[in-house]
Amino acid sequence: MLLTGPAAAKYLGDRSMSAHDAIPVSLAEIARIAGVGRAAVSNWRRRHDSFPTRIGGTDVSPQFSLAEVEGWLRDNGKLQDIGGRELLWPRFEALGSRNESGLAVAEAARRMRSSRARIVHPELSARARDLVAEAGKVGRAEGPRETFEFLLQRWLETHVRQLSTTPPQLATLMARIALAVRLAPADGNGGSSSGSGSGLALLDPACGTGHLAAAAAQEYDGPGLELLSCERDPALAALAAGRLDFVAEGRDVRARIATADALRDDPFAGTKADIALCNPPFNERDWGYEELATDQRWTHGLPPRTEPELAWVQHVLAHLKPGGAAVVVLPPAVASRRAGRRIRGSLLRTGALRAVVSLPPGSAQPHSVSLQLWVLRTAPDGFAAPPSQDALLVDASRFARPGTREPSPDWGSLGSFVLTALATLDRVGQEPPEGAVRIPLLDLLDDEVDVTPGRYTASTTEPTRKELAAAWGDFGAMLTDLAEHAQRLSALGFEAGAPGTTTTVGDLVKAGALTLRAGQQSPESAGPARGSVVPLLSVADLLHDGTPSGLLPTDSAQAVAKEGDVVVAGVTRAFKAWVHEGPPMALGAQLYTLEVDTAKLDAHFLAGCLRAPSNGRQAGTHASSSSRVDIRRLQVLQLPLEKQTVYAETFRRLRAFETLLATADGTGKGLVRDMSDRLATGGLVG
Template sequence: MTAREAVPVSLAEIARIAGVGRAAVSNWRRRHDSFPTRIGGTDVSPQFSLAEVERWLRDNGRLGDIGGRELLWPRFEALGSRNESGLAIAQAALLMRSPRTRTSSADLSAQARDLVVRTAEVGREAGPRETFEFLLQRWLETHVRQLSTTPPQLAALMARIALAVRLGPARGGLTLLDPACGTGHLTAAVIREHDRLGLEVLACERDPALAALAAGRLGFLAEERDVQTRIATADTLRDDPFAGAKADIALCNPPFNERDWGYEELATDQRWTHGLPPRTEPELAWVQHLLARLKPGGAAVVVLPPAVASRRAGRRIRGSLLRTGALRAVVSLPPGSAQPHSVSLQLWILRAAPDGPAAAPPDQNALLVDATHFARSGTREPSPDWDGLGSFVLTSMAALDRVDQAPPEGAVRVPLLDLLDDEVDVTPGRYTAAAEPSREEIAVEWGNFGALLTDLADHARHLSALDFEAGTSRTVTTVGDLAKAGALTLHAGRQPPESAATARGAHVRLLTIADLLHDGTPHGAVPADSAPVVAEKGDVVVAGVARAFKAWVHQGPPMALGPQLYALRVDTEKMDAHFLAGCLYAPANGRQAGTHASSSSRVDIRRLQVLQLPLEKQMAYAETFRRLRAFEELLTAAGRSGRGLVGDMGDRLAAGGLTT
C-alpha cells in the first residue's frame, strides 16, 4: 500500500484499534478539531484515512495495547481479494517463524508483500502466534459466507472420539489424515489432544489460500510439540497426494452436496470397495476414501448431512458398511454444531477391520446416538451445550466395544438385522425414542409435584400477608452513584478469546446471555488465570440486556462472565447483597434503565435504581427478597414438573390400558 493510497476505516474500526466503544470515538470527533477529516462514506457511516487515524491516536495517547494488530487488519481488507489476503496472512506467519524467508511469491502483489513484511515486524513484537491467530480469525469472520469451518469445540470432540475408538497399541508415533483440511481446525485439535510424542499430520486442501493458512496454523503448533506436518494443495478425490499412506486416525469435514466430485473419471477407482458412490452421493465417496486410507484398526470421524443416513440412492453402500463392521456408530448432533447451523448434522464413526489371527469378526450391532437434545433453546442462533454434548457422546463411545456396558439414555445398540431392511436408515432418532414411563415412575412424579405445590403454598401464605404503606415517598439512588460512593464495585464481563475454548489447565465455568435464555446454567469454560471477569461468592450478577434482564446473588463457585453480564461486589459494611439484587431485579427498574424499546436492547446498569436505606433496614427487605426468589424458582420447577406429567400421562393414555 503506497502512501498515496489511503486505507479507509470506519468509526467502529477506529474504536477497535483504540480499544474503546464507538461512542467514545464519536465524542473525540466532536470535541477535537484535530481529529482526521472524513475521506469517504456517508454522514451516517463516515470513513477516515487509517494513516491519519493512527497518527492522531499516537499523538493523543489513545492507541490501545492491541492497536498494533488492529492497525494491520484494515490493510489486509484493502487488498480487496479473499485469496490474496489469505495468502498474505499465511506468508506473514511463515516470515514470523523464519525471518530469512523470502516474500517474493508470484501470487502476491508488491502491495501485499510490503504488508507481509510489516505484519512480521508487528508479530515479532506483539507475539507471532497471537498475531497470526488474530488475523486468521478476522479473515474467517470477513469471509464466513464463503467458507465452512469446524468450530473448535466440535473439532476437539471429533479428535477425542477418534483417539478413543482406534484399535491397536498406543506406543510409537501416530499418523493423522485430514483430506479436506480447510484452515486446519481438525488437525490442530488432534495436535492439542494427542499427549504422546511422535505425531505425523497429512493434510490436503484444494483451495490454495486455505491450504496456506492451515500450514501457517500448524507450523506454530508443530514448533511446540513433536509434530511433523505435510500439507498438500490438491483435489483429494481426483488426485490424492497421499495415495500410498496409511493413517491411524482420520478426521474430515468434507464439502456437502457437490455433484461434480469426479463420478465419471473415478468410476473404476479401487477405493470403492463398498460400491460406486452414486453421482448424488459425494459424501459416501469421502467415507470410502477415509476407510481406504486407514491402517487396520484405524478410526475415522466424519461430519455428514443427515440425509446421507437415509437417502435411497446410498442404501446399498450403507448396508455394506454395516455388514463389514466399518460403520461403527452414528451421532446426531444438535443444530448449530457446525455450518449449516440450522441442520442437525451427524458424525459417522468408522473403523477399519483389524488384521492378524486375533482379529475379531464384525460386531453384530451398530451404536446410534441421538444428541440433538443438547441444543440450547431461546437463542437467536442455534447453539449446543458443548460440555454436556461432549460428555454424553464420549460416554456413549465408551460402550461401543463393551457389550457388558449399557450406553446412556439417548444412545442404543441396534442389531444389524434391524438396520439391514429395505431402507437401511441409520438415523439415530428412529431408534432412540424414549420408552413409555412405568406406573411407578409416574407415581414418583406426582409425589414430587405435590411437594412442590406444598412449598409454593407456604411461600404464598407469607408473601400474601405482606402489607405496604400507601402514599409514602421513597428515596432512591443509582448503581453509578453507589459505585462512586464506594458502596460497590462494578465489573463488566467480556468475550474470552477463541483459543480459550481448547486451552489446557484449570478452568472456571463461563456464563453467557445465551445460557440465561436456555436454563441459566453455565455451559462454557475458560482458563482460570485468563478469565476476563470472575464473579465470586456473594457478588451480585446482573444481565444487562432486556430480553434476559435478571439480577441475583451468586452462591459460588467462581464463575467467569461473558459480554453484557456484570458483577457488583458490595461493601458489606454499607450494603446487603440480597437487598441490592432484589432492588435491581424489579422489572420496572430494567425497563426504566433500558436504552431502547426492543427486547434485544441494552440495559444501562449504572442507571438502575436502588432504595436508599440504612444497613439495618436493608436486612428485612433482603429476607423478603430471598423468599420472593424462592417462590419464583418453585413456580418454574412446578411448571416444568407439571408439563412433564402432562406428556407422560398423555403417552400412557394413548397406549391404552386405562382401568375404570
Template structure:
C-alpha cells in the same frame, strides 16, 4: 503519478482500531465537525478512508493503546482477491519464522509482500503465533461466505473421539490424515489432543490459499514439538497425493453437495470397495476415500450433512458400511455446531477392521446418538453448549465396545437387522426414544425453584407496594420523534433481509421478527451482518411497532438484527438513560395512543410514543422502579411455566400409581 486508492473502513472497524464500542464512534462522528467525511458505503453502513481516520484518531488522542494489527488488517483486506490476501497472511507467517528470507514463497504482488513484511515485524514484536491467528481469523471472517471451516470445539471433539476409539497396537506414534484440510483446524486439534512424541500430520487442500495457510498454521505447531507435517495442494479425490500412505486416524469435514467431484473419471477407482458413489452422493466418496487410507484398527470421524444418512441413492453403500462393521456410530449434532449453521450436522464414526489373527466377532449393531438437545435455548452465545455436548458424546461413545454398559436415554444400539431394510436410514432421531417422565427428585427440585422465585417476587412486590403516587400536575412529556430531532436518540427501522442476501457465516447475527416475539421471544434465524438494516448492540432499546406484540426493552445480549416493524433506539448516555426510555415506551397506554386502532395487527407510530421529560439525575428513581416491574413480569412468567410443569408431572406420576400412603 497516480493517486493511491484510499483504503475503506467501516464504523465497526474504526471502533476496533480505537478499542471502543461502535456507539462511541457514532458519537464522535456526530459531535466533531473534523471527523473524516464518508468516501463510500451507504447512510446505514458508511465507509471512511483509513488514512484520514488514523490521522484524526491520532490528532484527538484516540490511539493510545491500539494494536498495530488493527491498522494493518484493513490494508491487507484491501489487496482485493481472497487468494492474494490469504497468501499475504501465509507469507507473513513464513517471515515470522524465517526473518532473513529474501524472496517471497508465493506469487503475490509487491504491495502484498510489503504488507507481509510489515506484519512479520509486528509479529516478532507482539508474538508470532498470536499475530498469525489474529490475521487468519480476520481473513476467515472477511471471506466466510466463500469458506467453510471447522469450529475449534468441534475439531477438538472429533480428535478426541478418534484418539479414544482407535485400535492401533502402537500408542507411541500417530499419523493423522485430513484430505480436505482447509486452514488446518482438524490437524491442529489432533496435535493438541495427542500427547505422544512421534506425530505426523498429513493434509491435502485444493485451494492454494487455504493450503498455504494450513501449512503456516502447522509450522507454528512444529516449533513447539517434533512434529512432521506434509500439506499437499491438490484435489484429494481426483489426484490423491497420499496414495499408498496409511494413517492411524482420519479427520475430515468435506465439501457438501458438490456434483462435480469426479464421478466419470473415477468410476473404476479401487477406493470404492463399498460401491461406486452416485453422482449425487459426493460425501460417500469422501467416506470411502478416508477409509482407504486407514491402518487396521484405525478410526475416522467425518462431518456430514443429515441427508447422507437417509438419501435413497446412498442406501447400498450405507448397507455395506454397516454389514462390514465399518460404520460404528452416528452422532446427530445440535444446529449451529458448524456451517451451515441452520442444519443439524452429523458425525460418522468409522473404524477399519483390526489386524488381529483371530477372527473378530461379527458386528451386531450400530450406536446412534442424538445430541441435538445440547443446542442453547437462545442465541446469546453462538453454537451449542460445547462442554456438556463433548462430555456427553465422549462418555456415550466409550460404550461402543462395551455392549453391556447402559446407555443414556439419547443413545441407542440398533440391531443391524433393523437398519438393513429398504431405506437403510441411520438418522439417530428415527430410533432414539423420547425422554422419560421426570423423576420424583426432579419434581421436588422444580418445587424448590418455584419457592425461590416466589421469595424474589415477594421482595419486589413489597418495594412496589410502598410507591406513592401523589395527585400533582402531570409532568410534561415529549415524543420519540422530537428526541430524535434533538439528538438524544437515533432511530433505525428493521427490514426484511433481501432475497439476494448470502448464506450466514461467522459474521452472522441472529434475526428477530414479530412472529418470534409472538412465539417464544427468541430469534429464529441468522443473516449476514451487512444484510441487516438495523443491528442492535448491548444497551440499545428495541421497540416492537405492532399493537398485538407491542413492547419495549433494553437489549442485553450480543448484536442482533431486527426484522420488519421492529425498531432500534440508541440513547445518548449523557442525556438520557436506556432503561428510563424503555420503561416509558412500554406503557400499554402509550402503544394504544400511538397505534392506528384498525386491528390487532395495526402498526404503532414509533415517533408518536410519549416519553417523560425529566433531567438525567431524576430518572434514576424511575429506572429502579422500571427494573423491578420487569423483574416481576419475568418472575410471574417463570412461576407460571414451572407451576404448569409441576402440576403436569405430578399428575402423571399419580396416575401411574406408586404414591406412598
C-alpha cells in the same frame, strides 16, 4: 507486545501515506483501529470538524481514507493503546482478490517467524510483498502466532460466504472422539506413516485452513505426531501450512500439507494413518465419478454420482491402519438417501460404521442444518469379523442454547454427552445414556438402511401407573407449598405515600459498601484448560440452564464470584441478580460480581432490590433485547442493616415462590403430555 504511545506514532509516521491513502475503511473499521465502540467514532465525526471527510460509501455506511483516519487519530491522541494488527488488516483487504490476500497472510506468517524467509508464492504483486514484509515486522513485535491468527480470522470473516470452516469447538470434539475410539496396537507402537518410530499419524484430506489438524495437535499428548493434510484451494492450503507451522513449533510435530484434490489426485496414496478427521465439501456432483469408477478405494461400492460424501467416507477408511478411527462431518441426508443404502449396508456389515451422532443446528456451516458425525473404524489385526453386531446411534441435537438469535450448541454439555455415549461403544452390556441407543445390525439392514439417530432414539417408554401416581403426588405437594407461600406473601401490607429513598450501585461502590468486578469475554478455544481452573458462567449458560459450561485458568479470571457475593447479569434478555452459593465461579462478559461489606449491606436484600424488573428497565438502554444494563445506575433502597434483614427474608420467600412456580409449571405440563399419550392408547378404567 503492543505498539503504544510514541512507538505507535513512530510506526505510523515511518510509513509512506501515499502507499495506502486510497484504502477505504468503514466506521466499524475505525472503531476497531481505535479500540472503541462505533458510537464513539460517530460522536467524533459530529463533534470534530477536522475529522476526515467521506471518500465513498453512502450516508448510512460511509467510507474514509485509511491514511487520513490514521493521521487524525494520531494527531488527536486516539492511538495510545493500539497495536499494529488492526492497522494492517484494511491493507490486506484492499488487495481485493480473495486468493492474493489469503496467500499474502500465509506469506506473512512465514515472515513473522523469520525475517529472512523467502517468498514461496511468486504470483504476489509488489504491493502484496511490501505488505508481507510490514506484517512480518508487526508480528515479530506483537507476537507472531497471535498476529497471524488475528489476520486469518479477519480474512475468514471477510470471505465467510465463500468458505466453510470447522468451528474450533467442533474440531476439538472430533479430535477427542477419534483419539478415544481408535484401537491402539497391543504393543503400543502406533508408528507414524513414515516409519520413524512410535507416534501417531493424522490425516485430514480436505483441511481448509487446518482447524481439525490444529485441534488434534492440541488434544494429543503422546510422543511424535505427524499431520498429513490436503487442500485443493491454494490459498487455503497456504494458510493451513502457516497455522500448522506454528502448531509444530517447539514440539515433536511434523506437518505435511499438499495442494491437491484428494479424491482425484491423492497425494498420500498408500499412506496409512492412525486417525482421520474430515469435514468434506457437501453436495458436489463433479467429484470425479467418471474417472474414478474403478478406483480401489471403493471397497464398499462405487459411490453414486449424487453421493460424493460417501466417496470421502471410503477415502478416509482406505487410509486407516488396522484399528484406526475416523470422524467425518456429513449432512443428515447421507444417513437416509436411497442412493447410498448399499454402501451404508456394507459399512454396517463390516463394522466400519460404528456410530452416528446428530449435532444441534449451528454446529457448523450450514448452520440451519442438524449435521452428523460418522464415527468409523477399521478392524484391528486378528479380527476376521466385526467386533460387534450393533451400531451406536446418538441424538445430541437437543444440546442447543435457547434464547439466542442464531443456532448455537451448548458445547460443554454436548461434548460431555457425546463422549460419555461413545465410551460405551465397546463395552458389551453397558447401556449408553438416554438419547443414545445400540441398534442391532439386523434392525438397521432393512430396505432403507436408515442410520438417522432420531429415528431410533425417540422415547417410546410410557410411564407406569405407579410412576404417574408419584408424579401427581409431587405435583400436589408443590401446589400445597405454593399455597403456603401465596398466603404469606398476600398478607404483606405496604404503606401509602412517597417511596423510600434510594441510592445507586455506583454510589455504594464509591462509599466502600460494595466492590464491583466485571466479567470477561469467554475464550474461543475449546481446548482443555491447564493448571488450576475455575468454572466459567456466561450469559448463554444463564439462558440455557444456569450451569457454567466453561473453564478458565484461575490466574486469568478477572471476576470470580465467591459464596455470599451478588451476581448480576447486565443484559436485558437475561437480566437477573442473585446471591451466589457454592464454590467460586468465574464470570463471562456482561456478568458482574458485587462483593458486599456485610457490616453495611445484606446480600439477599441487595440482590432483591437489584432484581426488580423496573430497576433493570430504568438502567437499560432499551434499544433491543441484547441491550446492556448499566450496573452502576441500578437503584438500591437506603435502609439500616436491621431493617434490610426483614426485606431480605421477604425477597427470599418471593424467590422461592418463583422457583416453585416454574417447577410446578414444568411438572404439570409433563403430566398433561403423559396422560394424553396414555389416553390416546386406550385402556382407561372407570
